[in-house]
Amino acid sequence: MTYHPKSDFIATMIERGFLADCTDYQGLDEALISGCKPAYIGFDATAKSLHVGSLIQIMMLRWFQKTGHQPITLMGGGTTKVGDPSFRADERPLLGPEQIDENIAGIKKVFSAYIDYDSDAENKALMLNNAEWLDGLNYLDFLRDIGRHFSVNRMLAFESVKSRLDREQSLSFLEFNYMILQAYDFLELNRRYGCVLQMGGSDQWGNIVNGIDLTRRVLDHEIYGLTSPLLTTSDGKKMGKSQDGAVWLNAEMRSPYEFWQFWRNTTDADVGRFLKLYTEMPVDECDRLGALQGSEINEAKIRLANEVTALLHGTEAAANAEATAREVFEKGGVGDDLPTFVLEPNSLKLMPGNALGKDGEEMYCAAATLFVEANLAKSGKDAKRLISEKGALINDVAVSSDFPFVSISDLKKPTKLSAGKKRHALVQLG
The missing domain is CATH 1.10.240.10 (Tyrosyl-Transfer RNA Synthetase)
Known part of the structure; x- marks a missing residue:
């Protein structure tokens, strides 16, 4: 990177490691120093929460606003009905309108922690939904007015599509339309709100370039694209994943x-x-x-x-x-903020003690079940492996492979489970 930016935003992106590529560094830089400009990032509603993998884009919107510009958060109420095929091996499951609306409601909760939607300032953020213009499209009019600007040859050459076809994996006509719809989003945002910039992960480069090209052809407006690197951790793992699954941003999910x-x-x-x-x-x-x-x-x-x-x-x-x-x-204690799981007896597959070689009427459950219920193991098999390796602890005592069961009376008070040294939870009988 030899370009020396004048705008605070691009300088910040370069200095802090956000920048992978830009369609026109100098053109965008000059646009940003001329006054407050709008930029957007789109988020499809494929789950009830975004995860840590989306946090780099959220921080880009935050920095965009902090450097004097207007961020637009675009919810994909329309595009989620199609599903982004970029660099995927298979087609996304199709979601119904009710599930999409529910997911959007969950996703929206996070953004107000990072971005100001309520101020009276010129750069007050906007939150929009592309269903506003996509749901009412007339198919024939859309083909005639928008589809004619797209070359199938060029679309097939984009790496996100080419890599799928090279692996001889099916790409449905529905998914193939996704890049046209995302390009149309940029056109509409430029026409309605004067949006001059789309940002996203580097896997969105082809979709962003399509939107720029379409807007130039239809409106003859100069607009720009900027991408962030697709992050992996230093050991090669995809950002946003952990040992026990996705790192969701919504508190009720993580x-x-x-x-x-x-x-x-x-x-x-x-x-x-x-x-x-x-x-x-x-x-x-x-x-x-x-x-x-x-x-x-x-x-x-x-x-x-x-x-x-x-x-x-x-x-x-x-x-x-x-x-x-x-x-x-x-200190080897329990702490006040560990995730707590309330257990229902009927989910524990209780067994009488005499069936396990114990005297008395006490009931027992498999320790492996507790670790699965507390999200410390992905499956019973995973939990049993953890027990056999002495990595499963109950109240800081390793579960015995000889008797991997827990009495129900012990679970009537908060019980600390540990999977290794770093992952802990509390369980208690409901």
């Missing part, structure tokens, strides 16, 4: 403590990079903390976890998560 713990468990090599991307700390301080070694890097990870959790869930939630972690890890 508790603030679990979210905090995900960042606390960042590998040493990723600390500096993640501080620059996911916090607003000065770049020099991010570099300093990222360069720490040995036990000192652990305090940098705690700082990362606190800063990221505070942005999403608030400073109190971050402080509570840290206090719980110190109680659990340093």
